[in-house]
Amino acid sequence: MQLQDILYSQGFGTRRVCAGLIQQGFVEVKAGGEPAYHPLVDAAADVDEDGLHLRVQGTEWPYHDKAYVLLHKPAGTECSQKPSTYPSIYTLLPAPLRQRPTKSAVQGVQAVGRLDQDTTGLLLLSDDGQFIHRMSSPKKHVPKVYQVTTKHPVDAAQVSKLLAGVVLDDDPKPVRAADCVIIDTHRLDLTLTEGKYHQVKRMLAAVGNRVEGLHRSSIGAMTLPMDLAPGQWRWLGEEDLQLLTRAV
Ligand code: URA
Numbered sequence: 001m002q003l004q005d006i007l008y009s010q011g012f013g014t015r016r017v018c019a020g021l022i023q024q025g026f027v028e029v030k031a032g033g034e035p036a037y038h039p040l041v042d043a044a045a046d047v048d049e050d051g052l053h054l055r056v057q058g059t060e061w062p063y064h065d066k067a068y069v070l071l072h073k074p075a076g077t078e079c080s081q082k083p084s085t086y087p088s089i090y091t092l093l094p095a096p097l098r099q100r101p102t103k104s105a106v107q108g109v110q111a112v113g114r115l116d117q118d119t120t121g122l123l124l125l126s127d128d129g130q131f132i133h134r135m136s137s138p139k140k141h142v143p144k145v146y147q148v149t150t151k152h153p154v155d156a157a158q159v160s161k162l163l164a165g166v167v168l169d170d171d172p173k174p175v176r177a178a179d180c181v182i183i184d185t186h187r188l189d190l191t192l193t194e195g196k197y198h199q200v201k202r203m204l205a206a207v208g209n210r211v212e213g214l215h216r217s218s219i220g221a222m223t224l225p226m227d228l229a230p231g232q233w234r235w236l237g238e239e240d241l242q243l244l245t246r247a248v
Contacts, residue, residue, distance in 0.1 A: 001046070001047060002044050002045065002047070003027070003040055003044070003047050004019045004022060004043040004044065005018075006047055006052070006054070007022065007054070009101065010063065011099035012056055013099065021056060022041060022042070022043040023041055024041075025039055026056060026057045027039070027054060028040070028054070028055040029047060029052065029053070029055075030052070030054075031048060031051065031052055032050050032051020037055050049063050059094075061096065062235070064235065066126065066127060066128040067100060067125075067235075068124070068125075068131065068235065068236040068240075068241060069093070069097065069126070069233050069235055070123070070125075070222075070225075070233065070234055070240070071089060071093070071123045071232075071233040072122070072123075072224060072228045072229060072230050072231065072232050073115055073119065073121060073122075073123045073230070074092075074120060074230035075118050075119070075120050075230075076118070077092070077117060078117050079111045079114035079115055079123070080114075085117070086117045089123065090108070092231050092233060093125070097109050100127050102127050102129075103129075109125040109126055110125060110126065110127070111124070112124040112125065112131075112135045113136045113195045116198065116214070118214070119215070119216065120216075120230060121146075121147075121214075121217060121224055122216045122219055122222070122223075122224040124219060124244075125233075134245065134248050135219065135244065135248070136195065138193070138194040140248040141178075141193040141248075142219060142220050143192070143218075143219075144192050144218065144219050144220075145191050145217050146189070146191075146192065146200050146214055146215065146216050146217070147183075147213075147214070147215040147216075147217050148187065148190050148200060148211055148213070148214055149186055149211070149213035150186050150204060150209045150210065150212060151209065151210035151211075152208070153186060154182050154187070154188050156182075158208070159182060159188070161206075161207045162176070162177045162180045162190065162203060162207060163176060163179075164176060166203055166207060167206065168196065168199075168202045168203070168206065169202075171196070175192075175194065175196065175203065177190050177192060178191040178193050201214070220243065220246075220248070221243040221244065222240060222243050222244050
């Protein structure tokens, strides 16, 4: 692929901007297997994407055909491109991830489902529509584990009801937890395979309790890495993707 097209595909701006960056000497490349970066000023140079690393204005950028990333969502952020009150989670990502060209009307990576502004934890983002659908469709039953801190003590009766199914106001069909484990008097781990609006909070309210804190610790076989602080993100590797998509 031509270097300017590669740069464009990674979200570094319009084709014209990308050609300009290259011609001005702001782009270095390190092809798969090469030990070091070297500048390339020919925007139309043919470059092999396999194992390619770019350095654009000093920032290293591994080439990814499709982007799959994991974010540790901090509290006080909204999963919307146009947030109403709190900063958007998208401001935590570098500009190229937000600008990657996609076939859909919306540009850049999109969150796989949404978490409330006060919920923390594991959030996946991608520009691969099929992946987003696979991971978020209720039909795929991808389990998501929520660590819930409650206002009132949790008891066995509440757990039984959550597992048997509770009715939420707008839907006559009961929703049930796939698993529910009491951790201590005010904490439980709740596993859901669907993602209705405020589902955990509404389920806990339906059994007479109240959510005081909510953290998503895993999606499918993927757990939030311990070393990823709130607000940090990282690329998902091939192994991560295999873990995530194995069962769906
Ligand atoms: N359920 C909720 O109530 N909130 C979330 O953010 C996620 C699941």
